[in-house]
Amino acid sequence: MTGINDLGIWEHNAVELESSLRTFIANARTAKADIRMIFGKILPIKRPLASRTSPLR
Structure with a gap:
């Protein structure tokens, strides 16, 4: 299972995150064409932006 921390949500804006996710999916399909994904x-994060710089905070 892959979570938001594995996709780099803490270091990227929405456009970069979408690109990262598309690359992840393309690589998974290259490795196994009939892969099934869910x-x-x-969910929204309700912390101030200043505290979102690291998943460890």
């Missing part, structure tokens, strides 16, 4: 909604 996607869910990323």
